[in-house]
Amino acid sequence: MRVVRSPDSGTNRGVSDQARDAIQSMIAALEMEIHATDQALGRQRGVALSFGTRESENPNPVYQFHPAYPMPDSTDEVWALIAKNGRRVPGKLVQWDAETVLWEAQGDFGAEITDARLVPDQTQLLRGLKDRLNTMLETADQEGGAVNWSLIQETLNLKPPEARDHKHPVPKLPALNERQRLAVKSALANSLTLLWGPPGTGKTTTLAYLLTTLAEAGQTVLLISNTNVAVDAALAKVVERWRGHPALEQGVAQRLGHNYTEAIKAPEIAAYVVPEEIVLRRSAHIQEKLHRVWQQRDEAARDVRIWESVEALDGDVRIQSANAAAKANRISVLQQHANHLQGQWQKVQKALQRGPQRSRPTSIGQKRRQRQREIYERIFTQWRTLTADIERMTVEEREHRTAQARAIDRLKELQSQYGINPKHIGEASRFAESARSAVRRLKEQEALLESQIDAMAREVRRARRVTATTLTQAFREKPETMRADVVIVDEASMAVLPTIVYAAGLARQAVVYIGDFRQLPAVVLSDHELARTWLRKDVFSLHSVPEALAQGRKLPYLVALNEQHRMDEAICEAANALFYPDSPLITKVRRDEPPSRAFPTGALLYVDTGPWGSFTLRGPKGTSKTNPLHTAAAVALVRTLLERGDAGIGVTTPYRPQVAAIQAAMEEANIADQVMVDTIHRYQGSERPMMILDVSDAPGTSPSQFMQADSLDADGARLLNVALTRAQKQVIVLADMAYLLESRGIPERALSRRMVDYLKRNGKELDLGEVMPLYGGDAIWKEMTEDIQAANKAVYLSVPDLSEDRVDQMIRWSAIAGKNYTPMTVTTRPPQQQRVGSQVAARWLDSLRKEGIAVKTESQLVRRTLDIDNRLTWFYTEASREKLSWVSGFRV
Numbered sequence: 001m002r003v004v005r006s007p008d009s010g011t012n013r014g015v016s017d018q019a020r021d022a023i024q025s026m027i028a029a030l031e032m033e034i035h036a037t038d039q040a041l042g043r044q045r046g047v048a049l050s051f052g053t054r055e056s057e058n059p060n061p062v063y064q065f066h067p068a069y070p071m072p073d074s075t076d077e078v079w080a081l082i083a084k085n086g087r088r089v090p091g092k093l094v095q096w097d098a099e100t101v102l103w104e105a106q107g108d109f110g111a112e113i114t115d116a117r118l119v120p121d122q123t124q125l126l127r128g129l130k131d132r133l134n135t136m137l138e139t140a141d142q143e144g145g146a147v148n149w150s151l152i153q154e155t156l157n158l159k160p161p162e163a164r165d166h167k168h169p170v171p172k173l174p175a176l177n178e179r180q181r182l183a184v185k186s187a188l189a190n191s192l193t194l195l196w197g198p199p200g201t202g203k204t205t206t207l208a209y210l211l212t213t214l215a216e217a218g219q220t221v222l223l224i225s226n227t228n229v230a231v232d233a234a235l236a237k238v239v240e241r242w243r244g245h246p247a248l249e250q251g252v253a254q255r256l257g258h259n260y261t262e263a264i265k266a267p268e269i270a271a272y273v274v275p276e277e278i279v280l281r282r283s284a285h286i287q288e289k290l291h292r293v294w295q296q297r298d299e300a301a302r303d304v305r306i307w308e309s310v311e312a313l314d315g316d317v318r319i320q321s322a323n324a325a326a327k328a329n330r331i332s333v334l335q336q337h338a339n340h341l342q343g344q345w346q347k348v349q350k351a352l353q354r355g356p357q358r359s360r361p362t363s364i365g366q367k368r369r370q371r372q373r374e375i376y377e378r379i380f381t382q383w384r385t386l387t388a389d390i391e392r393m394t395v396e397e398r399e400h401r402t403a404q405a406r407a408i409d410r411l412k413e414l415q416s417q418y419g420i421n422p423k424h425i426g427e428a429s430r431f432a433e434s435a436r437s438a439v440r441r442l443k444e445q446e447a448l449l450e451s452q453i454d455a456m457a458r459e460v461r462r463a464r465r466v467t468a469t470t471l472t473q474a475f476r477e478k479p480e481t482m483r484a485d486v487v488i489v490d491e492a493s494m495a496v497l498p499t500i501v502y503a504a505g506l507a508r509q510a511v512v513y514i515g516d517f518r519q520l521p522a523v524v525l526s527d528h529e530l531a532r533t534w535l536r537k538d539v540f541s542l543h544s545v546p547e548a549l550a551q552g553r554k555l556p557y558l559v560a561l562n563e564q565h566r567m568d569e570a571i572c573e574a575a576n577a578l579f580y581p582d583s584p585l586i587t588k589v590r591r592d593e594p595p596s597r598a599f600p601t602g603a604l605l606y607v608d609t610g611p612w613g614s615f616t617l618r619g620p621k622g623t624s625k626t627n628p629l630h631t632a633a634a635v636a637l638v639r640t641l642l643e644r645g646d647a648g649i650g651v652t653t654p655y656r657p658q659v660a661a662i663q664a665a666m667e668e669a670n671i672a673d674q675v676m677v678d679t680i681h682r683y684q685g686s687e688r689p690m691m692i693l694d695v696s697d698a699p700g701t702s703p704s705q706f707m708q709a710d711s712l713d714a715d716g717a718r719l720l721n722v723a724l725t726r727a728q729k730q731v732i733v734l735a736d737m738a739y740l741l742e743s744r745g746i747p748e749r750a751l752s753r754r755m756v757d758y759l760k761r762n763g764k765e766l767d768l769g770e771v772m773p774l775y776g777g778d779a780i781w782k783e784m785t786e787d788i789q790a791a792n793k794a795v796y797l798s799v800p801d802l803s804e805d806r807v808d809q810m811i812r813w814s815a816i817a818g819k820n821y822t823p824m825t826v827t828t829r830p831p832q833q834q835r836v837g838s839q840v841a842a843r844w845l846d847s848l849r850k851e852g853i854a855v856k857t858e859s860q861l862v863r864r865t866l867d868i869d870n871r872l873t874w875f876y877t878e879a880s881r882e883k884l885s886w887v888s889g890f891r892v
Contacts, residue, residue: 080118
């Protein structure tokens with residue numbers, strides 16, 4: 001093995017060939033994942049946008065959109081904008097709220113971009129990570145390199161962890177249990193620690209004590225995690241533990257980034273961990289002075305405006321008065337001149353009117369009269385011009401008088417509004433200059449106070465010893481600003497190994513990896529061998545922790561928490577039996593009250609939807625799936641829980657389209673704001689007193705990979721683990737039990753089958769009829785017929801198997817619907833798949849067509865529904881007509 005030594009404080013930060021090869025392989029794996037992610041980008045549904053209009057011009061125009069539903073309040077995701085035609089619009093998301101999305105495009109894409117969508121784009125983060133790893137390799141042989149290659153090699157399991165030279169005594173930490181204290185001791189004593197924290201075992205509490213203990217020992221700590229939820233939960237616990245501690249007051253623990261969750265948005269938390277809020281809290285006395293200065297400055301600026309207005313108005317009064325007087329004098333002079341001219345042309349006019357005295361005028365007389373006419377015309381023209389000038393000047397004089405009057409009125413308004421003494425109007429310029437001088441003085445005070453706040457901000461930055469942020473934000477920051485004595489990676493089992501390696505390189509002395517390798521792994525799209533090796537494997541697997549557990553072998557740097565304080569004992573026993581058989585959790589929860597007011601029969605309940613005609617449909621574009629009956633059942637369960645006084649309800653399912661369907665149904669029922677509905681992936685790190693787990697798989701589509709998982713380290717098993725362990729008091733599982741137990745596409749030892757089997761043996765069944773109104777006998781046909789009579793858009797009937805009675809009933813319903821001109825469509829299996837035989841079935845289908853009914857055939861149809869106007873749906877069993885359920889207001 002070749003080792004290059006770097007003289008960095010005497011520490012061996014050599015780079016082995018194995019480490020180089022591993023990182024180069026990771027870079028290649030990232031390239032594979034970037035390619036796979038790029039290909040999948042356009043297929044994502046994302047957040048639908050509409051009405052995209054260009055709000056600014058080149059070079060980087062901003063387009064404004066309206067989202068179909070609100071963007072996430074807190075997200076570190078990078079987004080890509082995909083236009084309707086699949087074209088990617090390069091740019092970045094600059095602002096969003098519940099009603100508006102602003103996208104800054106790199107280029108002009110016209111006046112409108114309609115029917116676009118935003119999809120999470122991981123490629124930018126992957127490219128950034130690849131660049132970081134390349135830089136690490138390029139600078140590996142440089143003297144004084146800052147990357148800790150020793151910890152990277154320990155992380156890659158290329159060398160054993162080392163003992164730390166830690167001189168500070170280990171605190172007793174009586175609030176922690178034995179395993180939690182051991183975790184803190186390990187982080188203080190070892191260069192590498194793996195902390196396994198199954199659900200509810202106090203991982204976040206342990207992390208908070210670990211952060212505070214390290215900081216109290218004088219060490220700097222960087223906490224990074226995949227999600228904002230985990231980071232903020234840890235910081236909230238730090239504040240809880242350090243409440244009143246001088247270090248917390250100074251800002252020893254700080255959150256980087258801007259996408260905070262509710263855990264630290266509360267003022268009593270944010271004021272101690274959000275840098276801006278810390279500065280505001282610590283500079284409160286300066287802020288108070290600054291606000292007073294701002295108020296005084298605004299008042300002085302107002303006085304400047306007032307006295308400048310008074311000065312201008314007073315000057316305007318004087319100017320308009322002088323102008324009016326000048327016009328009046330000029331009019332008087334012109335009027336005298338006009339009068340004189342009028343007297344002259346009147347004399348000439350009389351002379352002309354007297355005419356010649358002789359019958360034959362002489363040539364001299366004619367010339368004299370010609371001159372008189374010319375004089376008359378000249379004088380008259382001058383008089384007329386003067387008269388026009390007088391009229392114009394008279395108008396101008398009136399205008400000056402009017403403007404003068406308006407200025408006087410405005411002065412009176414200012415006098416009345418601001419209490420101005422009329423005697424001071426003539427001194428307005430002096431008062432205005434005095435106010436301007438006050439503004440200048442107050443601006444100087446403002447600058448001084450702001451400089452004091454800036455100094456306080458620098459002091460807060462220097463006080464930081466615990467830095468908490470997401471992996472995404474850590475990549476965005478410069479590496480030198482992220483370095484710390486100890487780096488802690490929370491939810492490490494969800495992080496791909498390249499991010500783990502990058503984090504290890506930032507640590508000076510030690511790294512701690514916290515997570516649960518039995519819960520959600522990293523999301524990886526590429527199936528290339530390199531991706532499977534370096535992206536699908538987590539740090540616990542890299543250190544063979546699952547194998548060590550199976551063999552009963554202990555790892556000195558592994559600490560496993562085992563006392564859980566979240567779940568009811570029955571839920572914990574299910575988790576142990578299914579997901580933690582080799583390291584069972586100990587329950588420390590004791591509940592005196594029943595789990596639920598609605599269903600106080602136990603903590604572990606299930607609803608078997610198979611007998612009620614459960615089926616699945618493919619989601620949009622043929623991906624994922626939905627289960628309409630489960631959607632209806634989830635709404636009915638939540639409504640029942642709420643009506644009987646339960647709170648803190650969550651609903652989760654593996655499939656995004658099913659989440660969207662349930663959310664829409666909750667909104668239709670006006671209960672969406674009282675329940676959290678999300679995918680299992682997004683529920684990681686969350687918990688609720690009451691959880692409804694919708695295992696949507698049922699006839700109609702093939703079993704998903706989640707249901708096929710048959711080992712604890714498979715993605716599907718880890719997904720089910722997260723789903724089952726979110727509940728604190730009670731979990732209700734919605735599942736088609738027979739399908740999960742008998743489907744050929746699900747392995748015999750699949751975790752989904754084992755879960756169903758465990759529920760049937762240890763849980764309590766909840767009859768769907770307890771929460772959904774049922775109809776039987778003649779009431780069924782009466783209710784159905786009334787609904788069809790009220791239809792005005794369309795009637796859709798799905799019947800897998802035909803019978804003579806059913807065909808007759810369809811014809812009667814078609815006649816009823818036809819009275820309202822409502823079309824009816826029947827979907828059934830092809831004739832060759834009908835139980836009655838293909839010839840009989842074909843004859844019945846022809847008879848339906850003759851009655852004007854649209855007929856569709858679908859191979860292996862399992863849906864048994866009557867849908868009316870896309871507004872309400874009847875579900876019914878295949879075997880009989882005695883049990884049917886009806887849900888009003890449910891959109892399929």
